[in-house]
Amino acid sequence: MCGTLGNMTTDTPARLLQLLSLLQTPREWPGGELSERLGVSRRTVRRDIDRLRELGYPVQATKGADGGYRLVAGKAMPPLVLDDEEAVAIAVGLRAGAGHAVEGVDEASVRALAKLEQVLPSRLRHRVSTLQAATTPLTSGDGASIAPETLTVIAASVTGRERLRFAYRSGDDTPSQRLAEPYRLVSTGRRWYLVAYDLDRDDWRTFRVDRIAEPFATGVRFTPRELPTGNAAEYLRQSMYGRQETYDFEVAFAAPAAFVAARLPKWFGAPEPIDERNCLLRSSAGDSVEWLAVRLAMVDCEFTVRRPAELVECVREWGGRLTRAAGGSEDGSEGGTGGGAGDGAEGGRREGRGVRAG
Known part of the structure; x- marks a missing residue:
C-alpha cells in the first residue's frame, strides 16, 4: 500500500x-512524508500515531525539524492475529522460500518477511535463526540459493525508496561496486532479479540477486523514475531475451488451461483453451531445451510437443531414458501410458503419464 488514497x-x-503498512517497512519515516503519502495534515498523522500506540504498536518518534517515526520491536509481539509459534512458522517458511526463489514466493512475500522480522521480538528472532540453521531441505530449487537477509534489505529499499549500494559480480566474475535506485524485485521461479536504475551508468539495469553481496541502504531517498516498459517483469523478460538466443515452442496439454497455467511460470504466458479438457501453449524460451523438457513434464499431465524439432528430439530421448529406467521397453509395452489427448487433467495425472514428441 503506497501512494495517496483519496x-x-x-x-x-x-x-x-x-500508516501501519508504511511503518512496518524497516526505515524511519519523516512526518512530512507520511503526511504526503496519506493525504492528511501532520497533526492528523500525530493523532494516528497515538492511536497505534494505544493499540499496542511500539512506534518510536525522533525529534528534529520534521520529526520521524519508526516501528520498533517491543517486549511482545504487536497485536497481529499471530501467536509466537505462528509467527516463527511464517518467518521460517518465508525465509526458506525466498532463499531458493520458489515460484510463487514473489516480491510481496519478501516484503512481508521484511515487515515480520522488523517487529519480531529478539527471542522469536533467535528461534527463527536457530530453526533454519538446524534444518536441511531434502530438495532445493534449480536456481542459486540466496540469503534471505539480502532479499529483505533490497525489498525494504524498494518500498522505502532508498538508494542501494552493493557489491556485484558479473557473469564473467568481474567485481564492481554499484549505487542504484531499486525499482522492483522479480522472481522467475529459478532466480531472483533486481530491476534498478544504475546511477554510475546512468541507465536501467537488471541484477541477479545471487550475485549481489553486502547490500546497504544508504538512507538517501529518491523519486522513482519511469521504467521504459512500465512493468518490471516485462523489462526483465526483454532484457534477458535481448542478451541471449531464444526459440519459439508449441505444446498441447491434455488438461484444462487453468490447470496448466497454475503449474507453469507466468512469463510463458497463458495457454489457449482448445476445449474444456485440452489447451495449447505457444511461447518462447531462452533456457536449454533440456530444462524446458523437464519443466513441461512437471505440469503433471499428458502433453505433446509440436515444435521446435530440438525440443521434440529432447523429449523423445528423455522419454526413452525414463522408460528404460522404469524397466519397460521404449515402445511402452511395459509401464506405458494410457489415455489420449481427450483424457483431461484427471486421466493425464494417473500413474504412467504420457509424453508425446512431435
Whole structure:
C-alpha cells in the first residue's frame, strides 16, 4: 500500500492500516512524508500515531525539524492475529522460500518477511535463526540459493525508496561496486532479479540477486523514475531475451488451461483453451531445451510437443531414458501410458503419464 488514497482523510481505519503498512517497512519515516503519502495534515498523522500506540504498536518518534517515526520491536509481539509459534512458522517458511526463489514466493512475500522480522521480538528472532540453521531441505530449487537477509534489505529499499549500494559480480566474475535506485524485485521461479536504475551508468539495469553481496541502504531517498516498459517483469523478460538466443515452442496439454497455467511460470504466458479438457501453449524460451523438457513434464499431465524439432528430439530421448529406467521397453509395452489427448487433467495425472514428441 503506497501512494495517496483519496478517501484517506475521512476513512480512519483504512488510513491507520496504510500508516501501519508504511511503518512496518524497516526505515524511519519523516512526518512530512507520511503526511504526503496519506493525504492528511501532520497533526492528523500525530493523532494516528497515538492511536497505534494505544493499540499496542511500539512506534518510536525522533525529534528534529520534521520529526520521524519508526516501528520498533517491543517486549511482545504487536497485536497481529499471530501467536509466537505462528509467527516463527511464517518467518521460517518465508525465509526458506525466498532463499531458493520458489515460484510463487514473489516480491510481496519478501516484503512481508521484511515487515515480520522488523517487529519480531529478539527471542522469536533467535528461534527463527536457530530453526533454519538446524534444518536441511531434502530438495532445493534449480536456481542459486540466496540469503534471505539480502532479499529483505533490497525489498525494504524498494518500498522505502532508498538508494542501494552493493557489491556485484558479473557473469564473467568481474567485481564492481554499484549505487542504484531499486525499482522492483522479480522472481522467475529459478532466480531472483533486481530491476534498478544504475546511477554510475546512468541507465536501467537488471541484477541477479545471487550475485549481489553486502547490500546497504544508504538512507538517501529518491523519486522513482519511469521504467521504459512500465512493468518490471516485462523489462526483465526483454532484457534477458535481448542478451541471449531464444526459440519459439508449441505444446498441447491434455488438461484444462487453468490447470496448466497454475503449474507453469507466468512469463510463458497463458495457454489457449482448445476445449474444456485440452489447451495449447505457444511461447518462447531462452533456457536449454533440456530444462524446458523437464519443466513441461512437471505440469503433471499428458502433453505433446509440436515444435521446435530440438525440443521434440529432447523429449523423445528423455522419454526413452525414463522408460528404460522404469524397466519397460521404449515402445511402452511395459509401464506405458494410457489415455489420449481427450483424457483431461484427471486421466493425464494417473500413474504412467504420457509424453508425446512431435
